[in-house]
Amino acid sequence: MGRPPCCDKDGVKKGPWTPEEDIILVSYVQDHGPGNWRAVPPNTGLMRCSKSCRLRWTNYLRPGIRRGNFSEQEEKHIVQLQALLGNRWAAIASYLPDRTDNDIKNYWNTHLKKKLLHRTSTATPAPAPTTHKDQNNNKGQWERRLQTDIHLARQALREALSLDTASTSATPGPAAYALSAQNVSRMLDDWAVAADSASSEVTECSGGSTASNGTLWSSLLGRESTGAAAAGVEDPAALSAIESWLLLDDGTDRQQPPEQEQSGGQLLP
């Protein structure tokens, strides 16, 4: 036989968490640490499924979570990482350690997807008295730029992976993801180097509700490191590099093809 069930499925409570439940959960995690979620409901008396407890902790109660508005840098960072990794929100979130995967996923679905669509549509103007040549020039400017970016990112990742597999170990094992994550962070570092200047004032988001949990619970709990910090992605220079690479909002089309930036900017070692 297998394990006994973690909680009574019949008496399990659903819906929004109350502040009292939050406090119980935080107190428990403070004493026992995160993990072993199946032990949480029976030990705390919470009428919640272990899954729900884990979700509540990771998405809301975990210290160090920043909520509220995403900065421009974060936006571009997410766009870049999404192009690179796809909808692997947990992986993307590991490069934005103070954001949860759920937050990033929500932000992507509600804001960024629309933004990208809007840019695509504005880059492909409706019927206008333009010549065929003009149409070609304007057609999907943003879309083409994005596709080029995606292509470059993938190429860079492939090369980085091949470099590492050659230099480290020939056996692709369970560390495969760690390996790729390592390389992604290296790429980001490279972009940082490629960036001309660090005109990178990280716009501190002034989200209202945001730090509330952090300040509330950080007094109770120490901040855990996610390992992503080691990736060095929070480096403002890296963010600035991505910004300059993407040129999302400046309204000016890039004059040089990305290839030139790659060769000039040393995208890869």
Place this chain on the structure above:
DNA sequence: AATACTATCAACCGCTATTAG
């Protein structure tokens, strides 16, 4: 002021890989 519509986000659902018994 009332109603309809839209946007946001917390939480749930379903799936897969891993792990305990």
Place this chain on the structure above:
DNA sequence: TCTAATAGCGGTTGATAGTAT
């Protein structure tokens, strides 16, 4: 070794706040 539960992930939903009519 096998079976069933857990952990974790991405997709989706539903409640609610905000805005438009």
